[in-house]
Amino acid sequence: TELSETLQSQDVFDLEYAADLNITNDGSEVYFIRHYMDIHSDKKLGNIWKVTQNGELTPVTTGKHQQYGMALSPDNKRLAYISSESGNPQIHMQWLETGATGQMTNLTTAPSRLTWSADGKYLAFQMFVPEKATPPVSLPGKPEGAEWAEPAIYIDDVYYRFDGGGYTKPGYTQIFLLSAQGGTPRQLTFDEFNNNGAMSWSQDGKQLYFSANRHQNFRLEPVNTDIYRYELASGEISAVTDRNGPDNQPSVSPDGRYLAYLGYDDRGTNYENTQVYVRDLSSGKTQSLTADLDRSVDSLHWDGSSRGLYIQYDDQGKTRVAYQPLKGKAKQLTDKLGGQSYGRPYTSSEFDVASDGTVTFTYSAPDRPADVGLHTGGKDIQLTHLNDDALGHKTLAKVEEFWFKSSADGRDIQGWIAYPPGFDKDKKYPMVLEIHGGPVTAYGPHFAAEIQLYAAAGYVVVYINPRGSSSYGEEFAQTIHLNYPSQDYDDLMSAVDTVIDKGFIDERELFVTGGSGGGVLSAWIVGHTDRFKAAVVAKPVINWYSFVLTSDFYPYFYKYWFAAKPWEDLEGYMQRSPISYVGNVTTPTMLLTGEADYRTPISESEQYYQALKLQGVETAMVRIPDAPHGIYKRPSNLMSKVEYILWWFEQYRDERPVKN
């Protein structure tokens, strides 16, 4: 039927995407995790696959498991990875010449960040080491065999719960060393810090560089990570960087002379460009290679000759890889990265580089989640087509870029329109404005099941990067510093007007939704205009005062998003809170949030729901049991989100597509 040729919500179970790309030294093969959605456990699982330059695909591991954290040995003969096939996550190894595999560890908590030494003899990794917590109170008088209520929980840590991880247990993440022959790992760090940042070995294997926040006050200085050097012989740890601001992703050059890393000087704003620094390890001389690039670098890989670095950064909603020599100008390679955020069209990608400069990356297209791509000989090649079977026969929304001027100040703003399958410009369509979160993140022309499903239901979907978004430089992102929400509202309204002016939108049929920061802005919108027929506010902040005092990452939010603590600036907090404008709302507005969302806790949604009820505004609340902030991570939750949003909008639709 015609219906079966458009995307249906249950199709999210058929999506696959590529991650953890590892390219061989000669660039001939790429190992990657082929993620898929398991309809029985309702979880994302994944196995290792290999693809050659000719696009020949071979499975490397198999089974219904979560396999991740893959690291190819320096000689390309072994593949270390983490797998939960024995019940809980353990380090596994595959000998690629023979196909022999083995479980290398028998750990009690999950390992992470497998990092090979240059000689291939060792793997460094990290693991949480729990500490014994004795509650300060134990109840007297419990008779033998009595079934009393669960004991009270005593909390005294700053970070007592974390979105996606639940309530925290006492303990710290420590660094371990494992022989590549397997056996018992040796714990290297023991102190009361989370030694949990990226690691890189010196070429002679005598030192291990890692990033961590090891400041005494680390809990209240949440972004102040530095690079440290661990001496394998003595166990001594010394700081390599010491500025106020994050320093992370250390990477020793192949010739052992330099240490590259990412970071910025913390000026206390909502956003600074992350730069690439290179330190000469013998002289200590350090320079930024990207001081003139007005973008944030997200990741880096050394060139095999140690003469420069391949860097990844977001630029106007796309993600690029460029080659940045140690001296001189960067050379652009590709802008086709993306596709790993399959729910909403956020920029999200990764890349790896072979010794000969062949780049592999997650290949993005608006109609497909991430495939494996290759950049070689100046060309981009798509090596896999992981979703052609599931999506190839479907008519998906076409995604088109548009630019417009904001009514606030004439600033240029970028957006995208997703057209419903079978779109006819001579008809009038309902519109959904979908708003991203962050707020300093970026949408782009990437596959997004949510956008595609709204379009498949007949809506023209509009999404933009309002001021404050990343990928347009520091000034653009900082316009919302201590000023959010603000003129971003005007940017969104100008986008709606621009698309209406194109002539195919039924102005009476406007709908709005957004999640997280987009929940803030959609609640802000219904408090400032009644032009939308219905709204769904997903996982929002409604009241900045209560948010700062209930969100998991509160030492960051109060410090970088506000001028003072809530009780020192009540007026400032309330003036920027959607709750302050609830008295203006007439738009039917539904709330939708995960019950285990500790980033924007469901109490924010409850406040708005109850306020709307008191105001007599049509409202409803959808609570997704056990879902954290990333609702889409369980496919059925992504389905619930989309189905509820479409259902709510349909309640308020009385016009159907008609001829002009």
Ligand SMILES: CSCC[C@H](NC=O)C(=O)N[C@@H](CO)C(=O)O
């Ligand atoms: C507006 S409060 C912070 C919410 C969150 N930011 C960081 O965690 C957010 O906006 N998340 C976005 C982007 O990841 C989302 O869509 O969930």
